[in-house]
Amino acid sequence: MSLAQLEIQLVATVVAVACALPGVFLILRRMAMMSDAISHAILPGIVVGFFLTENLASPFLIVAAALTGLLTVGLVEVVERTKLVKEDAAIGLVFPVLFSLGVILIARFAGDVHLDTDAVLLGELAFAPFDRFVLAGWDLGPRSLWVMGGVLLINLIFLTTFYKELKLATFDAGLAAALGFLPGVLHYALMGLVSLTAVSAFDAVGSILVVALMVGPPATAYLLTDRLAVMVGLSAGLGALSAISGYWLAFALDASIAGSMATMAGVWFGVAVLCAPERGVVARYRTRRNQKWRFAEQMLTIHLMQHEDTPQADRETREAHLQEHLGWTPTFAERVVRRSTQRGTIERTNGHLALTPRGRKVAKQALERT
Amino acid sequence: MELLHDLLTNYTLRTVALGAATLGIVGGGLGSYAVLRGQSLLGDAISHAALPGIALAFLLTGSKDPAVLMLGAAGAGVVATLAILGVTETTRVKYDSALALMLSVFFGLGLVLLTYIQRHAGASQAGLDAFLFGQAAALVERDVIIMALLGGIALLAMVLCWKEFKLLAFDRTFGASLGLPMRALDIVLTTLLVIAIVIGLQTVGVVLMSAVIIAPAAAARQWTDRLGWMVGLAALFGALSGAGGAMVSASMANMPTGPTIVLCMGAVVTFSLLGAPNRGLLWQWWRDRRNARRLRRETVLVDLYALALKHGDMQYAHDESALDAMLAWSGGVHVALERLEDDGLVTRTNGHRWRLTDAGVQQAQALADDLHLSLR
Numbered sequence: 127m128s129l130a131q132l133e134i135q136l137v138a139t140v141v142a143v144a145c146a147l148p149g150v151f152l153i154l155r156r157m158a159m160m161s162d163a164i165s166h167a168i169l170p171g172i173v174v175g176f177f178l179t180e181n182l183a184s185p186f187l188i189v190a191a192a193l194t195g196l197l198t199v200g201l202v203e204v205v206e207r208t209k210l211v212k213e214d215a216a217i218g219l220v221f222p223v224l225f226s227l228g229v230i231l232i233a234r235f236a237g238d239v240h241l242d243t244d245a246v247l248l249g250e251l252a253f254a255p256f257d258r259f260v261l262a263g264w265d266l267g268p269r270s271l272w273v274m275g276g277v278l279l280i281n282l283i284f285l286t287t288f289y290k291e292l293k294l295a296t297f298d299a300g301l302a303a304a305l306g307f308l309p310g311v312l313h314y315a316l317m318g319l320v321s322l323t324a325v326s327a328f329d330a331v332g333s334i335l336v337v338a339l340m341v342g343p344p345a346t347a348y349l350l351t352d353r354l355a356v357m358v359g360l361s362a363g364l365g366a367l368s369a370i371s372g373y374w375l376a377f378a379l380d381a382s383i384a385g386s387m388a389t390m391a392g393v394w395f396g397v398a399v400l401c402a403p404e405r406g407v408v409a410r411y412r413t414r415r416n417q418k419w420r421f422a423e424q425m426l427t428i429h430l431m432q433h434e435d436t437p438q439a440d441r442e443t444r445e446a447h448l449q450e451h452l453g454w455t456p457t458f459a460e461r462v463v464r465r466s467t468q469r470g471t472i473e474r475t476n477g478h479l480a481l482t483p484r485g486r487k488v489a490k491q492a493l494e495r496t
Numbered sequence: 497m498e499l500l501h502d503l504l505t506n507y508t509l510r511t512v513a514l515g516a517a518t519l520g521i522v523g524g525g526l527g528s529y530a531v532l533r534g535q536s537l538l539g540d541a542i543s544h545a546a547l548p549g550i551a552l553a554f555l556l557t558g559s560k561d562p563a564v565l566m567l568g569a570a571g572a573g574v575v576a577t578l579a580i581l582g583v584t585e586t587t588r589v590k591y592d593s594a595l596a597l598m599l600s601v602f603f604g605l606g607l608v609l610l611t612y613i614q615r616h617a618g619a620s621q622a623g624l625d626a627f628l629f630g631q632a633a634a635l636v637e638r639d640v641i642i643m644a645l646l647g648g649i650a651l652l653a654m655v656l657c658w659k660e661f662k663l664l665a666f667d668r669t670f671g672a673s674l675g676l677p678m679r680a681l682d683i684v685l686t687t688l689l690v691i692a693i694v695i696g697l698q699t700v701g702v703v704l705m706s707a708v709i710i711a712p713a714a715a716a717r718q719w720t721d722r723l724g725w726m727v728g729l730a731a732l733f734g735a736l737s738g739a740g741g742a743m744v745s746a747s748m749a750n751m752p753t754g755p756t757i758v759l760c761m762g763a764v765v766t767f768s769l770l771g772a773p774n775r776g777l778l779w780q781w782w783r784d785r786r787n788a789r790r791l792r793r794e795t796v797l798v799d800l801y802a803l804a805l806k807h808g809d810m811q812y813a814h815d816e817s818a819l820d821a822m823l824a825w826s827g828g829v830h831v832a833l834e835r836l837e838d839d840g841l842v843t844r845t846n847g848h849r850w851r852l853t854d855a856g857v858q859q860a861q862a863l864a865d866d867l868h869l870s871l872r
Contacts, residue, residue: 153589158596159537166703208777210769211714215536219714222707223762226755229629234750334544334703335607338600345593375608382611388604395597399587407586 130255135373137254137271138387141327142339142365144278147285148319149340150361154296161340163221165324165333167198169228188325195321198224251330251383270330277326281319293354331384339365342391349402364394422462425452427471427489430481443478509746512632515640516738516757519696522647524712524734526692528727529685531713532665540706541599543693545576547606547702550627555613562639566694573690576602630701632742632753643695650691661685662723700754711761718772737761793832794863797841800852801860810857813849
C-alpha cells in the first residue's frame with residue numbers, strides 16, 4: 127500500500143466520520159432529506175464564493191457556501207409556513223431551483239475557469255493526495271485532510287458541548303422548549319453544521335455522496351442499538367468502515383471512490399437489515415420460530431398436567447392422542463415431543479408421556495402468566 | 497417573433513421544445529398525484545436511482561438506444577421504490593431516511609458503474625453522463641416520439657383509472673372498504689410516476705427531474721381545489737415552462753436547458769404562491785387587510801353608539817381621542833371615521849368631534865343586536 131493510498135483512505139475516513147456525526151441527529155429528527163436539499167443547494171454558494179475568491183480552498187468560500195445551506199433551510203421553512211404546500215414539496219421546490227441557479231452561473235460565467243458541475247457534484251477523492259498543505263516549506267500532508275479534520279473537530283466539539291441539549295431537543299422538543307433550551311437555535315446550529323460539513327466534503331466526495339455518508343452509517347447504527355451515545359459511536363465506526371471498504375472496492379473495479387463508498391454504506395445497511403441482533407430479519411425469524419416451539423412445549427406440558435392423576439390419564443398421555451386433542455399433525459407432535467424430551471420437560475415411557483418436575487414447573491409458570 | 501419563427505423552422509429547437517413540453521405535461525399530470533399523496537421527494541429518489549439502471553442497461557446490451565436505457569432506468573426506479581417501501585415496512589428506519597439512503601446509495605452505485613464503463617469500455621460510453629444533468633440539445637425526433645408514446649400511455653392509464661386513483665389519493669381506507677385492490681393500485685400509480693420520470697431524464701437529468709414532478713403540481717394546487725383541474729393545470733404549467741425554458745435556453749448562449757426549465761417552473765410556482773386567487777399570499781394579505789378595516793369601522797361605529805348611550809343623547813359629539821382610547825390606541829381610527837363619514841354614518845362637528853347620523857344610529861343598533869352586545 128503506497129503512501130498516496132494510505133492518505134486517500136485517511137481522508138475518506140475523516141470525511142465519513144465528520145458526516146456521520148451530524149447525520150445521527152438528522153435521521154433521529156426525521157430530517158434526512160434536508161441533507162439532500164442542502165448538499166444540492168450549496169452549489170450557487172460555492173460558485174459565487176469561487177467568483178469572489180478564485181480559490182476553491184478559501185475559507186471564505188466555505189463560509190459563503192455554508193451560509194447558502196442555511197438560506198436553503200430558511201427558504202424551505204418560509205415556503206412551508208405559508209401552509210400552501212407540504213413540507214416535502216417545499217424541500218423539493220427549493221433545492222432544484224437553487225441548484226439550477228448554480229449550474230447556470232457556472233455555464234455562463236465560469237466557462238474558462240476550473241470549476242465544473244461534475245466536480246462539485248461527484249468529487250474525486252483520487253486527487254486528494256496531490257493537493258498538499260505546505261507551511262513554511264514543510265509538507266504537512268493533503269490539504270483536504272486538514273480541512274476535513276478541522277470540520278470533524280468542530281462537529282465533535284459541538285456534539286460534546288451540546289450533547290444533552292441535542293438529545294433533549296431530538297427526543298422531546300416540547301420539553302426542551304419548556305425548559306428554555308431554544309430548540310429553534312439548536313436546529314439552525316445543527317443545520318449550519320450539516321452545511322459546513324457538506325461544503326467542506328464536496329471536493330473530496332461530491333455533494334450527493336455526502337448524503338450517503340450522512341444517512342447511511344447512522345441509519346445502520348439505528349438498527350443496532352437503542353442508546354444515543356452508542357449510536358453516535360457506531361455511526362462513526364460504520365462511516366470509517368464504509369470509507370475503507372469503499373476504497374478497496376473502487377480499487378478492485380478501478381471506479382469512482384466516492385461512488386464506491388456510498389455503495390458500501392448501502393451494503394452495510396443491507397447487512398444490518400438482515401443480520402442485526404434483535405431487529406434484523408434473520409433474528410426476528412429465529413425469535414418467531416423459537417416462540418412457536420416454546421408455545422407448543424407449554425401446550426404439551428399443560429395438557430399433561432391437566433390430566434395427571436385423573437382416570438383419563440392413561441388415554442390422554444398416549445402420544446397418538448395429541449393429534450386428536452391438540453390438533454397437531456403426527457410429524458409436528460413427534461417433533462414437539464422430541465424437543466421437549468431433549469429439554470428435559472417430559473419423558474417418554476413405552477408410548478406414554480409424563481411430566482418431569484421441570485416440566486411441571488414450566489406448565490405452572492405458563493398458567494400463572496395467563 | 498423571431499423566436500416563434502425559429503420554433504417553426506429550426507429543427508433542433510422544435511424538437512427540444514416539443515420534448516420539454518411533453519415531459520412537462522406528463523410530469524405535471526402524474527406529479528399532481530405524487531404531491532397530493534405526500535410523495536414529492538419519492539420522485540427525487542426515483543430519478544437519482546435511475547442512474548445505475550441506465551449504466552447497467554448499457555453494460556448488458558452495449559446499446560445506447562434511448563428505449564433500452566429508459567427501460568433500465570425504469571427498472572432501477574422500481575427497485576429503489578420497492579427497497580424504500582421494504583425498509584420502511586420491515587425496519588424501524590423512517591421514510592425520510594430510507595429515501596435519502598436509497599437515493600444516495602443508488603446514485604453512488606450508478607457512479608461506480610459509469611466510471612467502470614468509462615475506464616473499461618473506452619470511448620463508447622460517451623453520452624451516458626448526459627443523464628446526469630440532461631442534454632436537451634441532443635434530443636432527436638425519435639427520442640421525442642418515444643417520450644410522447646410512453647407518456648401518452650401513462651396518461652391514458654391515469655385517465656382510465658381516474659376514479660380509483662382519486663380514492664387512493666384522498667381516502668385509501670374507503671377505497672379498500674369498497675373492495676378495490678388499493679395496494680395494487682398504489683403500485684400501478686407509482687409505476688406510472690416512474691415512467692413520467694424516466695422520459696424526462698435525457699432532457700433535464702437525474703438531479704433536476706424531481707422539480708418537474710413537484711413544481712407544476714404545487715403551482716396548480718394553488719389555483720383550484722378540484723383534482724381534474726389540478727391535473728390539467730399542472731400539465732399546462734409543465735408544458736409551458738418546459739417549452740418556455742427550452743426556448744429561453746436556445747436564445748441565449750451558455751444557458752443549459754434543464755436548469756432553465758427548472759427556473760421557469762420555479763417562477764411559475766412563485767407566481768402561483770403569491771398571486772393565486774383565494775389561496776395566494778397576496779390574496780390572503782389583501783383579504784386580511786380588508787377584514788381588519790371593516791372590523792375597525794364597525795368597532796368605531798359601535799363605540800360611538802355606546803358613548804352616545806352613556807350620555808343619553810344620540811346626537812352627542814365625541815372627541816376622536818376618546819374613540820382612540822376605546823380601541824387601546826391601536827390606530828386607524830381616523831381613517832375608519834373618514835370612511836364612515838363617506839358612507840353617511842357619522843358626521844364631523846367642529847374639527848375633532850364626531851357624532852352618529854340617524855343612519856349611523858340604525859346601523860350601530862343593528863350591529864350591536866347582531867353581536868348580542870348589552871351596551872346599557
